[in-house]
Amino acid sequence: xxxxxxxxxxxxxxxxxxxxxxxxxxxxxxxxxxxxxxxxxxxxxxxxxxxxxxxxxxxxxxxxxxxxxxxxxxxxxxxxxxxxxxxxxxxxxxxxxxxxxxxxxxxxxxxxxxxxxxxxxxxxxxxxxxxxxxxxxxxxxxxxxxxxxxxxxxxxxxxxxxxxxxxxxxxxxxxxxxxxxxxxxxxxxxxxxxxxxxxxxxxxxxxxxxxxxxxxxxxxxxxxxxxxxxxxxxxxxxxxxxxxxxxxxxxxxxxxxxxxxxxxxxxxxxxxxxxxxxxxxxxxxxxxxxxxxxxxxxxxxxxxxxxxxxxxxxxxxxxxxxxxxxxx
Amino acid sequence: xxxxxxxxxxxxxxxxxxxxxxxxxxxxxxxxxxxxxxxxxxxxxxxxxxxxxxxxxxxxxxxxxxxxxxxxxxxxxxxxxxxxxxxxxxxxxxxxxxxxxxxxxxxxxxxxxxxxxxxxxxxxxxxxxxxxxxxxxxxxxxxxxxxxxxxxxxxxxxxxxxxxxxxxxxxxxxxxxxxxxxxxxxxxxxxxxxxxxxxxxxxxxxxxxxxxxxxxxxxxxxxxxxxxxxxxxxxxxxxxxxxxxxxxxxxxxxxxxxxxxxxxxxxxxxxxxxxxxxxxxxxxxxxxxxxxxxxxxxxxxxxxxxxxxxxxxxxxxxxxxxxxxxxxx
Numbered sequence: 332x333x334x335x336x337x338x339x340x341x342x343x344x345x346x347x348x349x350x351x352x353x354x355x356x357x358x359x360x361x362x363x364x365x366x367x368x369x370x371x372x373x374x375x376x377x378x379x380x381x382x383x384x385x386x387x388x389x390x391x392x393x394x395x396x397x398x399x400x401x402x403x404x405x406x407x408x409x410x411x412x413x414x415x416x417x418x419x420x421x422x423x424x425x426x427x428x429x430x431x432x433x434x435x436x437x438x439x440x441x442x443x444x445x446x447x448x449x450x451x452x453x454x455x456x457x458x459x460x461x462x463x464x465x466x467x468x469x470x471x472x473x474x475x476x477x478x479x480x481x482x483x484x485x486x487x488x489x490x491x492x493x494x495x496x497x498x499x500x501x502x503x504x505x506x507x508x509x510x511x512x513x514x515x516x517x518x519x520x521x522x523x524x525x526x527x528x529x530x531x532x533x534x535x536x537x538x539x540x541x542x543x544x545x546x547x548x549x550x551x552x553x554x555x556x557x558x559x560x561x562x563x564x565x566x567x568x569x570x571x572x573x574x575x576x577x578x579x580x581x582x583x584x585x586x587x588x589x590x591x592x593x594x595x596x597x598x599x600x601x602x603x604x605x606x607x608x609x610x611x612x613x614x615x616x617x618x619x620x621x622x623x624x625x626x627x628x629x630x631x632x633x634x635x636x637x638x639x640x641x642x643x644x645x646x647x648x649x650x651x652x653x654x655x656x657x658x659x
Numbered sequence: 660x661x662x663x664x665x666x667x668x669x670x671x672x673x674x675x676x677x678x679x680x681x682x683x684x685x686x687x688x689x690x691x692x693x694x695x696x697x698x699x700x701x702x703x704x705x706x707x708x709x710x711x712x713x714x715x716x717x718x719x720x721x722x723x724x725x726x727x728x729x730x731x732x733x734x735x736x737x738x739x740x741x742x743x744x745x746x747x748x749x750x751x752x753x754x755x756x757x758x759x760x761x762x763x764x765x766x767x768x769x770x771x772x773x774x775x776x777x778x779x780x781x782x783x784x785x786x787x788x789x790x791x792x793x794x795x796x797x798x799x800x801x802x803x804x805x806x807x808x809x810x811x812x813x814x815x816x817x818x819x820x821x822x823x824x825x826x827x828x829x830x831x832x833x834x835x836x837x838x839x840x841x842x843x844x845x846x847x848x849x850x851x852x853x854x855x856x857x858x859x860x861x862x863x864x865x866x867x868x869x870x871x872x873x874x875x876x877x878x879x880x881x882x883x884x885x886x887x888x889x890x891x892x893x894x895x896x897x898x899x900x901x902x903x904x905x906x907x908x909x910x911x912x913x914x915x916x917x918x919x920x921x922x923x924x925x926x927x928x929x930x931x932x933x934x935x936x937x938x939x940x941x942x943x944x945x946x947x948x949x950x951x952x953x954x955x956x957x958x959x960x961x962x963x964x965x966x967x968x969x970x971x972x973x974x975x976x977x978x979x980x981x982x983x984x985x986x987x988x
Contacts, residue, residue: 457963457967462970463966463970464918467913467962468966470909470910471963472959473906474906475955475956475959475963477955478954478959479952479956481950481952482952486952592727592787595779595783599780635794635798635799637794637795637799640791640794641787641788641791641792643784643787644786644788647780647783647784647787648770648776648780648784651776651780652774652776655775655776
């Protein structure tokens, strides 16, 4: 009898762990919301919700790129620098500092994203063809990229008075719902489609699970890896554009600083293993929301901002601990 | 062995050292003040703090881990030292920050080894938390060292021993101990074994958990030491200082040939890596017209060059090592 109950208990705890792995992030998010409602009566308002959706967008975009990278077993610490470069380039085009291409909004966006993708291509080529570790390759761009962003405009902030470009980030549908909500939703759906419905998505996770076996079973690992880093850089470029559009200026020294770590933290909180494999997209989405919510919480309750770092650290470690996969 | 093969072995083994020597020769020819005693000791003094962290980082990288928290730990140590200066006891100002950073490093090690959380995530958490503690302690502003003790405390970083700055001696001391440890002791080989293949090392009866915990603790202690030297040099503790030191330390170790997948590399390479970064920075200062952002661009290019060279050598069919890109990030 005793053996059976022990087994039952073991099984129950195993199921609990599976459940936590799947929905833990959502519970944590819900818990944070409830705590906030209790702490502050002004929290439960639509304004807070819209604030959250607006502020979370850059983290959300970079995290969506990062979840692909991490589930392939890699890492991309260059996203912050790519954000800065894309923001500075868009600013330079808008203020007419790049004479060849003109100064239209569409051209600025396209040119900035193109440059971001080129940087991703640089990462991807070194990682897939030269077989250099992702962390080293993206560390190169992390170090050099920030310097390049500063060099582009001699270290100064570009301020632009382009209403069309600034309106993108300030636009509210029906005057109420910020456009960021729809942009987030759109890209979340794109990534879900990519990972769940396309062979490319399965290839990514297969490579993360076992790169050698994937290659031997005929997956073109180099091509897949290359595209992942281009996609990640593209998302980082978009994030940089939204940052600069919201602030209507591009500061190479401050845009995207520590953005890569926020994105990695969001992915880790979401339950995706750092050694690659299954990608948890909804987990990542809620991970990004949690990271942003902690900042908002600290702001709303007049707690010194430094505490938010300590909170985030505790949340990251506890979340990852609860969701870690048991290895045999 | 034909000539080409000999050159390629020479390059593989000592390529970075040759690069450093060429860099020094080039700097000596371009800037007459480069090879002066004052400038050279200046380079060494600047290397000593980032050097201490890079040595600790090399151990961590050798076990296949990574430690992002060292910059924040150094900042925390400098803040603690400055805050304690009002007691007027120099022992307190050195030992308490060291102990604090050692304990936080130990926490890193325990979380990584026992709770099995990826080193990147664990130390990312510690990076945020330690910086947060440093900011909370000081309210975000710089704390100056008490006037009564500022001269005594200042000797740590500002004094000379046999005409060489004391921090440089400290750095060399740690380097020599570390070299002895990795090359001559059994425990040193365990570090390589754990990084080379953790599973195999466990089966051979080593204790990877213990090795990891020790390595992260030592790294915390060295970060603390670097922080104390910094606050002694500035006569203040700054909660926002040492930003990005962890990435510079990783870059220095990587330029020196330590691989981030673990098990390969060593402290002597890291010494060369640290010196290369410092010499480049010094050359940019001496040149005068180049801006500071060139420093990061040139460091990045240097790193790029080294890793491409390494990967070309790795890809030779002669070495039968498995080529894995994404196995361990």
